[in-house]
Amino acid sequence: MSNWLLRFVFVLFTILAGSAAIAKDLPKEEQMIVRIAEIQVDRSQLEEYLKQARTVGAESVSKEPGVIAIFPMVEKRNPEQIRIVEIYKNEEAYKAHLQTPHFLKYKTSTLSMVKKLDLVDMTPLDEQAMPLIFKKLSAHE
Numbered sequence: 025m026s027n028w029l030l031r032f033v034f035v036l037f038t039i040l041a042g043s044a045a046i047a048k049d050l051p052k053e054e055q056m057i058v059r060i061a062e063i064q065v066d067r068s069q070l071e072e073y074l075k076q077a078r079t080v081g082a083e084s085v086s087k088e089p090g091v092i093a094i095f096p097m098v099e100k101r102n103p104e105q106i107r108i109v110e111i112y113k114n115e116e117a118y119k120a121h122l123q124t125p126h127f128l129k130y131k132t133s134t135l136s137m138v139k140k141l142d143l144v145d146m147t148p149l150d151e152q153a154m155p156l157i158f159k160k161l162s163a164h165e
Contacts, residue, residue, distance in 0.1 A: 056092075057118050058148050061108040064140040070104055073137045077106065080130035088124065090117020092154075104139075111154075 065073045074096075081094040092111040099105040112118040121127055148154075 054114050056148060056151055057110070057112040057115060058146040059110045060144045060146060061106075061110060062140075062142040062144060063106040063108065063138055065104045065106055066137050066139055067104045069137040073106070073134055074098070076130050076134050076137075077108070080126055081108070083126040084121060084124070087126070088117070088121055090114065091121055 077096040081096050084091045084094045090113040092113060093109060094111075095109040097107045097109075099107070112121065
């Protein structure tokens, strides 16, 4: 992973860690959903899985207004360990995402590839600073 990408992930988690007080004031259905999907993939099917993960991530962000980010990553030291940062505008956006054709295709086509899946819900600490991350990222290009 390049240095700018590592910095991006670090800054993203640092900023997300700052908005817990803000988030708990909103009704649950209006709160942003942030999670990390921890996935172990069958090594013999890794390349196909990565292709599917890239595709669903790109399609979700481009086609779904409520999907803020789907950011898949591979552990350098253990490539069959995948981590995906998922950020949704709210519960409704997440539920809508689960019903999209591109997500359903991803889910059914990768089912036999996934050996283990753990969805870890996170509490953002500073949602208001998030736009700065994405602005800086686009300026970096």
